[in-house]
Amino acid sequence: MKITTQEIIKIRKQQVRYPLIQPIADRFSPRHFSSEKIPNKVIDSIFEAARLAPSGHNYQPWFFYWTRNTGRTFEKIISCFPQSNYWAKTASVLIVACYLPTIDGKRDKYALYDLGASVMSLILQAQHLGFYARQIGNCDTKKLKELLNLNKDHKPFVVVALGKIGDYSKVEEIYLKKDSQPNIKKTDITKNI
Numbered sequence: 001m002k003i004t005t006q007e008i009i010k011i012r013k014q015q016v017r018y019p020l021i022q023p024i025a026d027r028f029s030p031r032h033f034s035s036e037k038i039p040n041k042v043i044d045s046i047f048e049a050a051r052l053a054p055s056g057h058n059y060q061p062w063f064f065y066w067t068r069n070t071g072r073t074f075e076k077i078i079s080c081f082p083q084s085n086y087w088a089k090t091a092s093v094l095i096v097a098c099y100l101p102t103i104d105g106k107r108d109k110y111a112l113y114d115l116g117a118s119v120m121s122l123i124l125q126a127q128h129l130g131f132y133a134r135q136i137g138n139c140d141t142k143k144l145k146e147l148l149n150l151n152k153d154h155k156p157f158v159v160v161a162l163g164k165i166g167d168y169s170k171v172e173e174i175y176l177k178k179d180s181q182p183n184i185k186k187t188d189i190t191k192n193i
């Protein structure tokens with residue numbers, strides 16, 4: 001099967017029923033990236049978006065470790081994935097998104113929720129600048145923490161793969177199969193009460 005990147009975008013992008021800001025309408029999570037370098041100013045912008053996210057008590061219980069695809073750290077992160085996530089090798093940047101489960105010795109019950117809000121801000125800012133992301137939860141986080149020597153108070157939760165969308169005429173068949181399926185979303189998620 002041969003299919004172009006533009007065709008993948010057409011299949012994966014949502015049919016938007018009501019007006020939305022563009023990055024939300026455009027966003028989806030591809031499994032194939034272009035490994036080209038992401039400019040520093042884009043990296044700065046996406047982390048600025050993450051920094052400004054809302055959080056319970058304004059605790060901001062998040063921390064991001066990131067690397068480009070050029071060195072040992074990138075390989076170390078990939079080694080923590082099961083084979084099903086090897087598509088991430090094509091990413092330009094990998095971000096290890098961590099939450100801080102305790103603040104001043106007390107459990108922060110909002111920490112994971114807040115990390116999600118911060119990651120989503122980051123992803124939407126990236127999308128606005130023309131870069132796609134896919135998150136990876138299926139990862140050996142214990143190994144990741146050891147290999148990267150992360151701060152003991154930082155709990156890795158997802159890795160975010162980031163980059164320009166790749167050339168799907170060169171993608172591995174297994175990912176082409178997955179990414180050429182429509183991206184169905186539920187429609188009945190609200191009730192006016």
Ligand SMILES: Cc1cc2nc3c(=O)[nH]c(=O)nc-3n(C[C@H](O)[C@H](O)[C@H](O)COP(=O)(O)O)c2cc1C
Nearest residue numbers: 027028029030084085134135136137138139158183
């Ligand atoms: C917390 C979380 C964990 C995820 N883990 C994985 C993963 O391990 N591997 C993967 O390929 N995708 C993973 N994803 C991506 C989801 O499968 C994807 O977001 C979902 O299928 C919806 O597709 P969309 O983002 O294109 O709308 C994860 C997403 C989230 C939010």
